[in-house]
Amino acid sequence: MITVLCIDDETDIRKLLVEELEDAGLNTLEAANGAEGLETILNAWPDIVICDVSMPVMNGHELLAEIQINHPEFSNTPFIMLTAMADKENTLAGLRGGADDYLTKPIDLDLLMAKISGCIMRIENNRKTGQGL
Template sequence: MTTIVYIEDEHDIREDVTDELQEAGYRVVEAANAQEGLAAIRAEKPDLVLCDISMPGMSGLELLSRLRDKESRFDDLPFIFLSALADRNDILAGKRLGADDYLTKPVDMELLLATIEARLGQIRRIENKKNRQFVKLYTALTGRKLPVDASNIADFVEEAKADRPVLQVFIVADGKMDLSSVRSILESGGHAVHILKGGRDFMSRLDRGAAVDVVLVSYFTEDFAAPLLLKLIQDTYHLECPVMLLLPDDLKKTVREEQKS
């Protein structure tokens, strides 16, 4: 069941909204202030947070700032402000801190439920994409094929994570390539990720006896193009681990077109 942490200092409003959310099928964990809300978020790891702004002590804006700055495990947690404050500056402040939506009181429950479902749907799509990327990378590294129906990708991901060796993965790429997704997938699988900008740095690690289980090389690095670097690595170090090439999107398109012709 989807869990929502609802932070609201006014008891009657909190009770009414909680009843509506529960009737809609959500599990609701209530908090009367931001400190209670922070504790609930840490304990429950909810799917979404619904939060007032003006509260005694820590405000909703301060809570969101703390989560985004100091609790990186909640970076993707959807956060919706529900407040009587409708000032443009408050809305902008919330947006700059990473709030996903901002709704005003009195509560329009139909709009609130639609907003919640939209945010949860967006998170599901992101999670599904990450799971598909994990499966693709996992099968490339292990040769193990997806044993379940595509609708059960999440089950496969959890099984793979629970039954994995910890791999030492070296990524050699210049600073222009966005590696955040690849790194996130690997680290979420419990693997150690080492990112280096150039082939010389990587070969220096090999000279010092670094344990290497997987190598990912972008087509362009800080000092060598991938074909030359891969040849140097294989000729000099005779690596037996998987070595894979990361292609930028524009080069992928070129390769696909050449394969079709």
């Protein structure tokens, strides 16, 4: 079964994401900031990460850079960034840093679930063919 890690310092948003993902039949993990998220990634190996950009301790860009540089075994894990900052520069920074997608808040749950479905399809295809993601 697919496991999705939701990283957001806003408890209400994180709980909404978890509820939506669990209603779709997915396993979920939660973290309140990038540092907790990194620990969860290293210990639980989630299949997909949904991560807020602006958080205390370690923000989403810092977390993604940490994964890309120091934990290459996770560098192909689908990483969807969420942010209230809808400007082009933040979007480009996230995508250039290795994010697979970038969604703005308030979150369009239908759009998020469509993006998650695409990630799941790629993960399952890679598992069938024996390829890593």
